[in-house]
Amino acid sequence: MTYREAMREAIREAMNADEKVFLMGEDVGHYGGCYAVSKGLLDEFGPDRIRDTPLSESGFTGAGIGAALGGMRPIVEIMTCNFALLALDQIMNTAATMRHMSGGQFHVPVVIRMATGAGRQLAAQHSHSLEGWFAHIPGLRVLAPATVSDARAMLARALEDPDPVLIFENALLYNREGEVPDDLAGIDIDHASIRRAGSDVSLITYGGSLWKCMDAAEELAGIGVSAEVLDLRTLRPLDDAAIMASVAKTRRGLIVDEGWRSGSLSAEIMSRIIEQGFWTLDAPPMRLCSAEVPIPYAKHMEEAALPQVAGIVDAARKLVGG
Known part of the structure; x- marks a missing residue:
């Protein structure tokens, strides 16, 4: 399958396994996602679980963090990592710090996915690789799956984490094809x-x-x-x-x-x-x-x-x- 299809299957599997999991972001529903990762999921799961949001990264990322604090397992999709800067306050000052500031009483189990990288002639506002910035922040786990197998397996591991996880998906990988093993148990989010x-x-x-x-x-x-x-x-x-x-x-x-x-x-x-x-x-x-x-x-x-x-x-x- 392609990297794109692997991510879609990972989202579908997570949503079938746990009714608290839902996807939210710009154009993830009717349009099927800017990179077609969520194509078809709206018909399968309905608008309550595949939620199109306004063009406000600050607003819908904050809503996703709030949903995680309320017991849900949201997957927040930000179109490109450049736009994640509009939600940096929510990610850094709320999601990443909540466990520490509450003395371990609160967790923020949110997964935030975003495209990263250049090579598509989309100019400076859509093409930067900012994952190193977010890797600087304590309280976050930052993933960068590069293979189809990792794209298929790492989302489930991220959703199991009680703390916020950011997944950076290089946009040039979405069309890459690869084999996916039947047993994904050997793929983790702890080791190179x-x-x-x-x-x-x-x-x-x-x-x-x-x-x-x-x-x-x-x-x-x-x-x-x-x-x-x-x-x-x-x-x-x-x-x-x-x-x-x-x-x-x-x-x-x-x-x-x-x-x-x-x-x-x-x-x-x-x-x-x-x-x-x-x-x-x-x-x-x-x-x-x-x-x-x-x-x-x-x-x-x-x-x-x-x-x-x-x-x-x-x-x-x-x-x-x-």
Whole structure:
């Protein structure tokens, strides 16, 4: 199935399993979702559980948080992560802090899904990768499923969490096809996953960049460089053990992150590698990020602003000595 179909099946399964689960957001009902993830669900579950909302991220995200406090299990869909900034007060100052401020008396079991990433010529207001910003906030769990199997399985795990979970879905993945195993029990939201084993350099990434790293690893294999590809999957909390195990094995680390370089998630990962794994390294860790500009509209400029396979290959070759 496609990534889009996997997300739809995950939502359908959750709603069939628990009547407290419902979906709300802009155009999720009659239109079927901006990315067609919820297409057909309104006919199946009705308007009480597939709820179209006004164009007010602040309003409907707050309503979803309130519903979670009231005992429901809402799935809130925000069209793109750029628009999540309109709901940042609700996400950060209410959802993320409620358990702490109530001394554990209240939980906010809300799942907030949103598209992220560029590459679709939608210009700066619809194309940024802001998951690193939200991964900075204590009280949130931040997921970035990159495979069809993860898209199918991780939503159920997120709905089981008593605290708020944000799921960032790279928009370029919705049409990607993949196999989904019958048994999804082995997929969790706590651990990174090695997508390709290697011995010379670790490519550490997540989301849409995973597949660029997989392609880069294939190219590197053709010139005798064995690249390991580590898919972080969960950005908060990071799986430090998996990161350190990978760089200890290969002795080199390259982080590929579509966020901006300054103050980025890649900077946090590099710091942790230095703090925890310095003596295992044969070379300083490197990172490849998006150019520090608002994502351009023009196709050639947009491609130039994003990490690409050729850049990953070039950076990895420099790490292993050319």
